[in-house]
Amino acid sequence: MADGRVIAVAGAKGGVGKTTTAINIGVALAEAGETVAIVELDLAMANIIDFLQFEPERTLHDVLSGTVPTTEALYPIEERLHVLPAGTELAEFNAINVAALAPVIRSLRPAYDFVLLDTAAGVSPETIYPLRLADEVMIVSTPRVASIRDAKKTIELAHRVNGEVAGVVFNRAGTGRAPPPERLAGFLETDLIGAIPEDETVAAAQDMSRPVTLFDPDSDAAAAFHEIADTLVLSDAPSDDEDDNVLGTGGFSDLQNAEEIVKSAAEADPDGMGGTTKPLEADELSTGDPDDNGFEFVKRKGE
Template structure:
């Protein structure tokens, strides 16, 4: 098993599949029995709130970073073994946050969960750079398009300046008929190629169905790629379709009595704050579907 437990999922350009990658890596590992936390570290442009069907007065990471709430208060159960810590969408709340508090948040989650995934915002800002140095490793996500690859180079440089380590590159929306060499892209960026995720119509369908791709169509090409990536990244044996636990069944997601997380205390603390299954779609629709 990898010694790395906190991963920052980052990209230089928005809309390349960063949040989709975060969600599916986390879901794949949760299906393998690992306890997983997904944190929306994009403080300014949060898009994981849909996972937890937040009401206007719900507690979010913004409240934690403003010193008004605990991490537990902002932690919401999605399904078996996986929780989300969403950021708020209010600009006023964002203005009250202290990004430096993310250090304590990550430290606390690191102690409670087997794996923590930080969904990092694109661009260059203090709150974008900070998670790159807090994580054990950074997973860089890019499409093959030149603009996305160019911006990935900037993220690599930012990670170095933040004192972080890049695990490697994931190239999304690949096509078998393309003459682009994905290994060559990674070589140009001077980082290992962790894997590729093929273009798959099921990816968009899964968003609107409100179900992570690895659950929605587990034997599809993109889902297979995400499970393989999760296994290669962590050294965990991620189950194939048919071998997955009942917790992966979408019909069980909202049932708080069956398949509680490995730590029963975590289930109790998150009771009453479970995610609505059909609200997962709003977490990634705006940012990561094609125009």
């Protein structure tokens, strides 16, 4: 049995399927007998409640502002699956201190077999913290060039904060002219954890505010999520490394560190995501651009 394994589901590109993946892997893990908490770490654009049928009164914002204990903001979704949602009121965002996340995550570790962190798009302290706090980072990307570039940036940032990248999940795979997922994972110099096909059942499930793994367990997407969950259960959690001092365990100095990290990451790779030569500010790295249509990343022979 896993023992409080914390996995950050990450990828800087918006809309690639991080939340969909976190929820459905959570359902699949729970069905495999594991206890799971999903923590929504999208503090500015919280939307996990759109994927699930519940209306939370208490959220992560309340927990981080110290008014509510963590256990009171955890909602049972399925047997063995609890969700800790972020608040949807933008005004609440100002009240929270991202550095307070560490003790919250730490408190969940002994209570669950798996803690999945559903992270936000873009690059900010809010997105970088989970890369550091988690035992392992699961990168989610579509097989599209803009998403893969952002995935690479997320991997670089994870390494920079001593995060452990477990590998990449390619979502909406099998469309366009993309090379096979194995090859794309090779480009990212990481392991391929799994691939989820483009599947209209996913959207149909979301319209009903249900995870596809429950809405249509026989769908191709549900099967792929189960396969990934089984891989996680069967794989070992990465062992703790000793070189653990980039970020501490919470507090204001951690937040300052995270901001430093965002800045230095942008300066170190000014051409990375923005394609500009000036140092990028953190919010310039956010990725609200529409998906590129068609895959131009690797030309095949004869094209």
